[in-house]
Amino acid sequence: MALKVESLSKTFGKQKALNKINISIEKGEIVGLLGPNGAGKSTLMKTIVGALKVEEGTVALDGFSVEKSPLQAKKKIGFLPENNPLYLEMFVKEYLYFIAQVHGLSKQRIEEVVAQVGLTPEVNKKIKQLSKGYRQRVGLAQAIIHQPELLILDEPTNGLDPNQIIEIRNVIKEIGKQKTIILSTHIMQEVEALCTRIILINKGEIIQDVPMEVFKGKYESLEQAFAEYTA
Template identity: 40%
Template sequence: MKILEVKNLKKTIGKRDIIKDISFSIEEGEIFGFLGPNGAGKTTTIRMLVGLIKPTSGNISICGYDLQKDTENALKEIGAVVENPELYKYLSGRENLMQIARIRKVPKEEVNEVIRLVGLENRIDDKVRKYSLGMKQRLGLAASLLSNPKLLILDEPTNGLDPSGIIDFREIVKKAAKERGMSVFISSHILSEVQNLCDRVAFINNGVIKSVESIINNSMETETDIISLKILENINSNILSALDYVKSVKKIDDKFELIILSNKTPELIKYLVNNNYNIDEVFKLRKGLEQRYMELVEGGIR
């Protein structure tokens, strides 16, 4: 079941096209990353997803409810943590949650459950002004989970957290998604965290989604491989570039770094051997999210 479906979404502000005809979907229980540089359109997209601004055109569907035509039912299925959550600092963590629970008609048992889920049992009755940033993020996450949403939207949720706080938050999100069968949409600048957390990721730049790709065993499933190649003879890089399965060639010291179509390494080796080139080294570089980000968003190998 598709929890979120975005079709041909556009947003124009003045004469500037901010979001340019993007489409993607999120399946039930999936953790979906949304990556791009500052100004790429991430925040504008999120503001449309949570109903803060209307798209110029296109459609957003949440659990089958059209966000424009059936706003109330669509938004009932969403929980969100957008950067630093707004909290009453003079109240305790529990009192903050109870205020929200009363408005949403959420039973006390559910409040206790989310407190357990985010690991705040020992500090929930302290005043929020005594909380660390990590604890405030946990409380904000607990608040977003109170209505048991089908879709959790997180916009830069680990901003300002130290490494242990980032790891803790990641594990809490994984636990919440698993226990509740919840889908998660997360926008973040921390590529390593997205790689460790997400099932799929969309790369956006200049309002355009460049690619949507799967992450399997903390590595990217892509259409290309990056090969490191050392040849004993002198060879002009143009010879390698001319091969139809080679996308780009870069000389680094005495080696070549090539982007080639996936699973074409044997064909490359066969070509070199048949043309009497002696291969000293050849290996496939592990493709992490950072490398893929540089290819898609920054336009090449670094």
């Protein structure tokens, strides 16, 4: 799986949200997408998954354009947005069955993904009865149920307590052994624990795109690097 973003630009009114973004991500990479609020991270992710229209430039997965071949491209993408949109009145198994039907998948695949994200003890509960950590597991399950090659996670541990953060981090680490992942987060420990590469975006432009070890070798901490590049 290869993701190619070329000369991608996006404007909202008079504001340039993205300005000639170029990214190439290969199979097996876990990429940390960092930047201050309003930098363009969410706009970039939503454009990659097809939730926002490509205005200028191209986004392609394995050669399939998100704009020209949306069905083929979207089959290769799983997305967990920051505000995880779950149907709280549905049972976990019922919700995942609904998602599986949308993708034309079997009940066996539901059982596989439930085990993969550690949802087995909670599968017969309503989603509203779950802790935030388990709700995020449901979100991860819906994002990977169709076995996408690229997984995009927007603030996957936001609002979780320390134990829940560790649990979700471990789930993501396991998933990352088989998938390409783009992870957007403000939690630098998360990035250090999971990512092999850093893309730093500010004011709609990429200002750094380097392997994790380069950042670690140059700065005392990711917080220091983040502050220096985004001040």
